[in-house]
Amino acid sequence: MMIFDVAIIGAGPAGMQAACDLRRRDLSVVVLDEQPAPGGQIWRGVERNCQPGSHLAQGLGAEYRQGADVARSFRASGADYRPLSRVWQIEESSKEAMAQGWQVFVTRESQAEVIEARRILLANGAQERPVPFPGWTRPGVLTVGAAQILLKSGGLLPEGPVWICGAGPLPLLYAHQLRKLGGQIAGFLDTAPRDTLRRGLPHLNGALRDWKSLAKGLGWQAGMRLSGLRRETGVTQLRAEGGDRLERIRWQTPEGEKSATAGVLLIHEGLVPSVHPTLSLQCEHAWSDAQQSLRPVLDPWGETTRSGLFVAGDAAGIDGAKAALAKGALAAIGIARSLGVLSDARARHARVAGDRALSKARAARPLLDSLYPAPEGKIGDDTIVCRCEELTAGQIRAAARRGAADPDRVKAETRAGMGPCQGRQCGYTIARLIAEAHDMPRADVGFHNIRPPLKPVTLGELASLGKTKA
Amino acid sequence: MRAGTDLIVIGGGLHGLSAALQSARRGLRVVLLEGAFTGRHASGATAAGVRSLNRAVEELPLSLEAQAQWEDMIALVGDDCGFHAGGQVQVAMDTEAEARIKARIARLEAAGMRHEQWIGPDRLTELVPVMQPGALGAAYVARDGSADPHRTIRAFRAACLDAGVEILENHPVTWLARDGSLWTVVAGGTTHVAPTVVNAAGAWGRQIAKLAGDPLDVGIKNSMMIVTERCEPCLGPVISAQNRKLSFKQTADGTFLIGGGVQGRLRPGGGSASVDFGALSGAMSTTLALFPWVADLRLVRAWAGMEAATADLLPVIGPSHRAPGLIHVFGFSGHGFQLVPSVGRVIADLAETGRTRTELSAFDPGRLATNRKAA
Ligand SMILES: Cc1cc2nc3c(=O)[nH]c(=O)nc-3n(C[C@H](O)[C@H](O)[C@H](O)COP(=O)(O)OP(=O)(O)OC[C@H]3O[C@@H](n4cnc5c(N)ncnc54)[C@H](O)[C@@H]3O)c2cc1C
Numbered sequence A: 001m002m003i004f005d006v007a008i009i010g011a012g013p014a015g016m017q018a019a020c021d022l023r024r025r026d027l028s029v030v031v032l033d034e035q036p037a038p039g040g041q042i043w044r045g046v047e048r049n050c051q052p053g054s055h056l057a058q059g060l061g062a063e064y065r066q067g068a069d070v071a072r073s074f075r076a077s078g079a080d081y082r083p084l085s086r087v088w089q090i091e092e093s094s095k096e097a098m099a100q101g102w103q104v105f106v107t108r109e110s111q112a113e114v115i116e117a118r119r120i121l122l123a124n125g126a127q128e129r130p131v132p133f134p135g136w137t138r139p140g141v142l143t144v145g146a147a148q149i150l151l152k153s154g155g156l157l158p159e160g161p162v163w164i165c166g167a168g169p170l171p172l173l174y175a176h177q178l179r180k181l182g183g184q185i186a187g188f189l190d191t192a193p194r195d196t197l198r199r200g201l202p203h204l205n206g207a208l209r210d211w212k213s214l215a216k217g218l219g220w221q222a223g224m225r226l227s228g229l230r231r232e233t234g235v236t237q238l239r240a241e242g243g244d245r246l247e248r249i250r251w252q253t254p255e256g257e258k259s260a261t262a263g264v265l266l267i268h269e270g271l272v273p274s275v276h277p278t279l280s281l282q283c284e285h286a287w288s289d290a291q292q293s294l295r296p297v298l299d300p301w302g303e304t305t306r307s308g309l310f311v312a313g314d315a316a317g318i319d320g321a322k323a324a325l326a327k328g329a330l331a332a333i334g335i336a337r338s339l340g341v342l343s344d345a346r347a348r349h350a351r352v353a354g355d356r357a358l359s360k361a362r363a364a365r366p367l368l369d370s371l372y373p374a375p376e377g378k379i380g381d382d383t384i385v386c387r388c389e390e391l392t393a394g395q396i397r398a399a400a401r402r403g404a405a406d407p408d409r410v411k412a413e414t415r416a417g418m419g420p421c422q423g424r425q426c427g428y429t430i431a432r433l434i435a436e437a438h439d440m441p442r443a444d445v446g447f448h449n450i451r452p453p454l455k456p457v458t459l460g461e462l463a464s465l466g467k468t469k470a
Numbered sequence B: 001m002r003a004g005t006d007l008i009v010i011g012g013g014l015h016g017l018s019a020a021l022q023s024a025r026r027g028l029r030v031v032l033l034e035g036a037f038t039g040r041h042a043s044g045a046t047a048a049g050v051r052s053l054n055r056a057v058e059e060l061p062l063s064l065e066a067q068a069q070w071e072d073m074i075a076l077v078g079d080d081c082g083f084h085a086g087g088q089v090q091v092a093m094d095t096e097a098e099a100r101i102k103a104r105i106a107r108l109e110a111a112g113m114r115h116e117q118w119i120g121p122d123r124l125t126e127l128v129p130v131m132q133p134g135a136l137g138a139a140y141v142a143r144d145g146s147a148d149p150h151r152t153i154r155a156f157r158a159a160c161l162d163a164g165v166e167i168l169e170n171h172p173v174t175w176l177a178r179d180g181s182l183w184t185v186v187a188g189g190t191t192h193v194a195p196t197v198v199n200a201a202g203a204w205g206r207q208i209a210k211l212a213g214d215p216l217d218v219g220i221k222n223s224m225m226i227v228t229e230r231c232e233p234c235l236g237p238v239i240s241a242q243n244r245k246l247s248f249k250q251t252a253d254g255t256f257l258i259g260g261g262v263q264g265r266l267r268p269g270g271g272s273a274s275v276d277f278g279a280l281s282g283a284m285s286t287t288l289a290l291f292p293w294v295a296d297l298r299l300v301r302a303w304a305g306m307e308a309a310t311a312d313l314l315p316v317i318g319p320s321h322r323a324p325g326l327i328h329v330f331g332f333s334g335h336g337f338q339l340v341p342s343v344g345r346v347i348a349d350l351a352e353t354g355r356t357r358t359e360l361s362a363f364d365p366g367r368l369a370t371n372r373k374a375a
């Protein structure tokens, strides 16, 4: 069986950049991604959507169109790219014959397979931060990211006017894209705290290094104002009401309670790194107060606390696509160094430019983090927290108070986080409720143990491992 | 330092909890020291099969006692622990398996034990209509079944607290020594003194034994489990197969639990176990041969649980020979869940009076004693 030098999980900006750079050093590279085509989140569907005659390319914007060039270089790089490939487990090889190596379990078209590689690069990106509120599980409520995925992968616009509620660059971008493509927006409920100036000012100077991004963001906001769109600021205590479907939304502003009829509500409260793979591999993680999320602890080369396992892109901390490209390039240097094809001295030289690009790409991040903090409002006892097991905040609080401040204990006691989502939807909320019950810093609570698989796999697929299809 | 403690139990798995509970009920003042939280290891990872079927004869007296206790768990802990007597079935997939099962049932009957019975293919199909036809028959125990492990842990823990057991979680025992007639046990920065100590530390039982000056030759097992997405209820009994690694059952909430002793790996450092999907994949063939329709079900979680295992696969139950006042209760080798109520009774006997009516010679720690220097 072929042993690759490097297996990359994720063909977004970080994974594609790393693949191109590693191929330039003649290393054998396999790239696994569950999407049908390269691009990752930002550039999902970029090859198809940028074909001549596609109306989407214009509406999705210039930054989106740039992805086509990166995808083209990636296709030409000679990396063994495997789309529609879901990675559901990563293990360190037990075989002694391999000095150091990894096994990646992946399913493609119902056939499971183990891919072996000497190094792993996780370029698996981010996920939207789940924020429970009354009614968030009601049909008609979805995330901005999910709506944007429909837009990029099939050109689908939501039916009827939508309400957008949340904070961060993504809702602004999506609102902008939607308007350009002829979608209807009923209103924009901004949940960012109103004291923008006080929060943002200390970070403004640094952020000016990335004035292009700032100008872009200001442009989206100005566009929204000019369009006469209804906009509410200082929004808290959102509720999605109705029966089987969303009918009405209700919210609070400093001026009082308001409500409106609603058919579709799109929510978004920022991104968090997708840390399930590194958590399940028991890498060390650190808590970021600014981003209210965990991230794997990395050395300057992008290597985790488990040697041979690297992380790049938003999976290493939310910094956006430009930074993801830079992190991909740096991880490629780190991996080449660790495989011995690049001396330490050359590697240090090679990374100077990458470091500079990364620091520039990150310049506006402290400003963004301060403008769009994770929501801190109290979660009502009746609000569902764990969707898989249908557990409320009240039930989790009660369990949290009954014993030690340990997410695994609360999980064992309540089953919260044991369902198909493995805590992707509830893990942070549960940890927050535990911290609250024990009056301790969120950073000290940790996260529950992650049990495989990382992605859904059927028993039939599991059984097909190692057997080639008839 | 706490004075006045009669018994220190090390380990808050089900065996530690059961021993603590039944000792406290007899008036002993009990402190239970748990390194993580109650049920963190084997007792929380278990398939929770309540099975007398295919037990080693040495374990049967305890197992049959436990069977009756499971039927009346409310009397012991105030909750039924989710026990459901759906039966246990051990399928014979070939003539050799059939011969083995029949020989076992004959041996049991000769010894006066009639809990297992042989059922033919027709009765088997009646009992398990969702199984592929073709099996030659099966051993069957109608009174067996399974329970809800987390509910069982919660119930034993609550009953312990009610009975006055002091439970200290996040208190790993790091040192213990005997001075005169008293043991001193250090755990998580606290010190405890008592005449009697119970070693119920599961996979770490051998470490405690060694610390106490009674090194025992006991290994580790890392059995794996799979749980699927939920389905309509369709399977009553727990299914195993003679000579194959299979344990298959549907839980009360509709998920299927698949295990059967396929082994995972010990993580570096030995503190926990991880799943070996290659091994799990190989073991899927028996499940799929009997239940081909599970191929389309989604695997929701897989895990491995650590437990001490002895060479003869019998537990270590009884007083230490070299460390007076220390009682071992660990090494259940992958099938200790069912025995929790009866073994707790035995440990309470020993803690209270130093004696028990139950024959323990097959479980004697002495059979596993290793040389102190070599250990
Ligand atoms: C829903 C969503 C929408 C976003 N839209 C935008 C946007 O429009 N503009 C913008 O600037 N930023 C957007 N972002 C932010 C985005 O995280 C970054 O800008 C950028 O895409 C990060 O690049 P990356 O290479 O780190 O990861 P990504 O681009 O997220 O790429 C990760 C890739 O890994 C694959 N993957 C992950 N896990 C597995 C697995 N187990 N098996 C196989 N494949 C796997 C995913 O399919 C994905 O293609 C979005 C983020 C999200 C979550």
Ligand SMILES: Cc1cc2nc3c(=O)[nH]c(=O)nc-3n(C[C@H](O)[C@H](O)[C@H](O)COP(=O)(O)OP(=O)(O)OC[C@H]3O[C@@H](n4cnc5c(N)ncnc54)[C@H](O)[C@@H]3O)c2cc1C
Binding pocket: B010, B011, B012, B013, B014, B015, B016, B033, B034, B035, B036, B037, B038, B039, B040, B041, B042, B043, B044, B045, B046, B047, B048, B049, B050, B051, B171, B172, B173, B174, B200, B201, B202, B203, B204, B205, B222, B223, B224, B225, B259, B304, B305, B306, B307, B329, B330, B331, B332, B333, B334, B335, B336, B337, B338, B339
């Ligand atoms: C996957 C799996 C499936 C199983 N299926 C079945 C089944 O179907 N039927 C059946 O009868 N049995 C089954 N078993 C076996 C059964 O679960 C165990 O025999 C039983 O749970 C053992 O309980 P215990 O209390 O001895 O051990 P544990 O539950 O492991 O408890 C030991 C405790 O000691 C603690 N500890 C360790 N070191 C220290 C220290 N230094 N200080 C303080 N505390 C410490 C640990 O944290 C742990 O909580 C299964 C086991 C596994 C792993």
